[in-house]
Amino acid sequence: MTEVSLRNVIKRYGTQQAVHGIDLEIENGEFVVLVGPSGCGKSTTLRMIAGLEAISDGEVSIGGRVVNDLPPRERNISMVFQNYALYPHMTVRENLGFSLTIAKRPEDEIVRAVDEAAGILGLDELMDRKPAALSGGQRQRVAMGRAIVRHPDVFLFDEPLSNLDAKLRSQMRVEIKKLHQKVDSTIIYVTHDQVEAMTLADRIVLMRDGRIEQVGTPLQLFEQPVNIFVAGFIGSPPMNQLAGTVEGDAISLGEVYVPIPSSVRGQLSNGQKVIFGFRADNLTPVGHGLREKGETTQLDLRVHLTEPLGTETLLFATLAGAEIQGKMLNPRPVAPGEDLTFNLMLDRCHVFDAATGNAIGRT
Amino acid sequence: MDRNRTHRNRRRVLAWMHFFGLFIVMAIICIPGLWIVLNSFRPTVEIMAKPPVWVPSFTLDHYRAMFGGAGEGGVPVFHYFRNSLVVSVTSTVIAILIGMSGGYAFARYKFRFKGGIFVGLMLFRAVPGVALSLPLFIVFARVGIIDTHFGLILVYVAMNVPFTVWLTDGFFRQIPGELHEAAEIDGCTRWQAFWKVEFPVARSGVASAAIFAFLTSWNEFALASQLTRSTGSKTMPVGLLDFTAEFTINWGGMCALAVLMILPALILTFIVQKHLIAGLTFGGVKG
Ligand SMILES: Nc1ncnc2c1ncn2[C@@H]1O[C@H](COP(=O)(O)OP(=O)(O)O)[C@@H](O)[C@H]1O
Ligand SMILES: [Mg+2]
Numbered sequence A: 001m002t003e004v005s006l007r008n009v010i011k012r013y014g015t016q017q018a019v020h021g022i023d024l025e026i027e028n029g030e031f032v033v034l035v036g037p038s039g040c041g042k043s044t045t046l047r048m049i050a051g052l053e054a055i056s057d058g059e060v061s062i063g064g065r066v067v068n069d070l071p072p073r074e075r076n077i078s079m080v081f082q083n084y085a086l087y088p089h090m091t092v093r094e095n096l097g098f099s100l101t102i103a104k105r106p107e108d109e110i111v112r113a114v115d116e117a118a119g120i121l122g123l124d125e126l127m128d129r130k131p132a133a134l135s136g137g138q139r140q141r142v143a144m145g146r147a148i149v150r151h152p153d154v155f156l157f158d159e160p161l162s163n164l165d166a167k168l169r170s171q172m173r174v175e176i177k178k179l180h181q182k183v184d185s186t187i188i189y190v191t192h193d194q195v196e197a198m199t200l201a202d203r204i205v206l207m208r209d210g211r212i213e214q215v216g217t218p219l220q221l222f223e224q225p226v227n228i229f230v231a232g233f234i235g236s237p238p239m240n241q242l243a244g245t246v247e248g249d250a251i252s253l254g255e256v257y258v259p260i261p262s263s264v265r266g267q268l269s270n271g272q273k274v275i276f277g278f279r280a281d282n283l284t285p286v287g288h289g290l291r292e293k294g295e296t297t298q299l300d301l302r303v304h305l306t307e308p309l310g311t312e313t314l315l316f317a318t319l320a321g322a323e324i325q326g327k328m329l330n331p332r333p334v335a336p337g338e339d340l341t342f343n344l345m346l347d348r349c350h351v352f353d354a355a356t357g358n359a360i361g362r363t
Numbered sequence B: 001m002d003r004n005r006t007h008r009n010r011r012r013v014l015a016w017m018h019f020f021g022l023f024i025v026m027a028i029i030c031i032p033g034l035w036i037v038l039n040s041f042r043p044t045v046e047i048m049a050k051p052p053v054w055v056p057s058f059t060l061d062h063y064r065a066m067f068g069g070a071g072e073g074g075v076p077v078f079h080y081f082r083n084s085l086v087v088s089v090t091s092t093v094i095a096i097l098i099g100m101s102g103g104y105a106f107a108r109y110k111f112r113f114k115g116g117i118f119v120g121l122m123l124f125r126a127v128p129g130v131a132l133s134l135p136l137f138i139v140f141a142r143v144g145i146i147d148t149h150f151g152l153i154l155v156y157v158a159m160n161v162p163f164t165v166w167l168t169d170g171f172f173r174q175i176p177g178e179l180h181e182a183a184e185i186d187g188c189t190r191w192q193a194f195w196k197v198e199f200p201v202a203r204s205g206v207a208s209a210a211i212f213a214f215l216t217s218w219n220e221f222a223l224a225s226q227l228t229r230s231t232g233s234k235t236m237p238v239g240l241l242d243f244t245a246e247f248t249i250n251w252g253g254m255c256a257l258a259v260l261m262i263l264p265a266l267i268l269t270f271i272v273q274k275h276l277i278a279g280l281t282f283g284g285v286k287g
Helices: A042-050 A092-102 A107-121 A136-148 A166-183 A194-200 A218-223 A228-233 B002-040 B044-048 B061-067 B077-108 B114-126 B129-143 B149-173 B178-185 B190-201 B203-219 B222-227 B236-243 B251-271 B273-280
Strands: A002-013 A016-027 A031-035 A057-062 A077-080 A154-158 A186-191 A203-208 A211-216 A240-247 A250-253 A256-259 A273-278 A283-285 A296-308 A312-319 A322-329 A339-345 A350-353
Touching: A002 A042, A002 A186, A016 A042, A016 A057, A016 A186, A016 A211, A031 A042, A031 A194, A042 A057, A042 A077, A042 A154, A042 A186, A077 A136, A077 B178, A092 A107, A092 A136, A107 A136, A107 A166, A136 A166, A166 A194, A186 A194, A194 A203, A194 A218, A203 A218, A203 A228, A211 A218, A211 A228, A228 A240, A228 A273, A228 A350, A240 A322, A250 A273, A256 A296, B002 B251, B044 B251, B061 B251, B077 B114, B077 B149, B077 B203, B077 B236, B077 B251, B114 B149, B129 B149, B129 B222, B149 B203, B149 B222, B178 B190, B190 B203, B203 B251, B203 B273, B222 B236, B236 B251, B251 B273
Parallel strands: A031 A186, A031 A203, A077 A154, A154 A186, A283 A322
Antiparallel strands: A002 A016, A002 A057, A203 A211, A240 A250, A240 A273, A250 A256, A273 A350, A283 A339, A296 A312, A296 A339, A312 A322
16 A cells, blocks of 8 residues: 655745655555765655645645645654754653643553653663753664654654764664564655665665656665666665777777677667676676676786775776776785786676666666 | 972962952952942941941831831832832733744744844844933823833833844754754644743743843833833832932932842842853753
8 A cells, every 4th residue: 555655746945946856656664765965855855745844846645645735743754853853851751752742642541652662762761861861872762762652654764873873873773674673664764875775775765966866676776777876876885887889799998898798789889888887796806706607708907906804805906997896705815916817797787878877778 | 299389389379369350350240239238227327438337337227217108208119119010020021922932033934134124123222222212202291101101111122122032033043943843743733832842942041031121121210210200100210219309319218229129130030040041051952
């Protein structure tokens, strides 16, 4: 069942347009992450769903009900803000129970709901403290607790982890995922961090400049990016990208030629300018890859820098004048300046049209 | 060892200088007030003595006379006190309500000519009150609200609103907008979000503004002396003038009334001082 639906949603600030017609259907219980560089309109979109920002054009519906003109309190949503927005004059208990108090629920029901939420998030010890006496991670937890107390139809998160340090962030990421499994509600989550998006999402909505670039599961965006932007944004290290020209049944990258991958063969014309992309995982020294069979080609490259990461080592090399990265599994020490033969997995490579940036063979 | 000792000595000297400096400053601030209190308990001869008598003898004559009948130097203290209280409290409440709304609007909303209006309000404060007294006198006399509580309240509200707007605007500005948004998502109307979240958080700021407004009205003399005439509307500062006759001034009585004037202000300030300090060192909200 569709829980949240956006139809051609537009936001204008004066004459300037910040969101240019978003279409999105979100299923009940789904964890959707809006991701994109900062300023791309993620928060604006989220705030239009919340009712904190007027919708300039288009339609937002929640649970089958058009909510364009409803105030936030009538949309049955919860929101966790980047700076938590805890009520500083109330204790943790009062913060958690505020929405139920406002709704004039009976006292024993409030106590029960608050205790339940506190139990889920491990807040029992902190109930009588004021927000000022809490650490960043604890405040984050209270903010989440305040959101779940009301059992809303939809949870909205706006960069909830960006004020935490790296360690706490990965810890809270796990907690949010657990929370989703426990409460089983629809979640719309905004972040600019692709790692957060990849690890949390059932479905990622990748935005740029107020438009959706691609919607799909984390794996779809990782393996089948529809354009250069998506390819560069998702994945770490970023995808290697080399400018090239189609020549017969090969792509010329300057002095190096690589065969055209079979997936796009027949869809390229001679002389076409393309961008050839592949991930570090798919460029591995012979004998140090995950998969040596299949459609591969071999490249001789000089490694000029290494980054050992334990189970694997990142290798930096230059190909056709551009800096590229490869990956070595079961690593052995590699000296800078060493020449290695690499397998490039052609069936995992991407070819983009240089003029439009769109992936070839995927539309 | 030796170095340690000189260091410790230097510190001690500095501490004493610090203490002495503070003492001088506090003396400059406090001695006039103290002198008023002392004088109110002294016989007139002692007040006028030259050189001043530091160790006072103690008498309640001035208070007795002040509360006494009109013939023997008494003044209608209770009337003046009541007038002052009615005018100050009413005008403070009104000024805070209007000023707080204004401050909130300036802090949260965008509207046309916002900057201009704000500067205009502040400029209004630059006009000295006395300069307004004659025009006000004429207008009030025409309208028929001269010598009434209402007239004085009107003037004090007008005087206090700009300052209250300016002060509360600053306090509301420091409260992140997400706070009322969170409240609205939690089920509040915009109005509830203000009263249940933003107002309590800004409470210290509003209390500071209220104290300032109250003290301004309570102590105001220049306009009140022009706009009030009778026992029914004269405030305490104006009442002080009752002690001046054509050739003499009853300093003792004046001081006694002044003490009565200072006391409520002092008590009130003391009661809300916790808020006042919290208000003046605002900023713990963000967290
Ligand atoms: N109140 C506003 N007035 C004018 N422009 C705004 C306002 N809020 C956001 N914008 C613009 O809208 C765009 C999207 O902002 P936002 O949704 O906050 O981006 P994100 O959350 O993705 O970083 C930005 O270019 C920003 O400058
Ligand atoms: Mg944002």
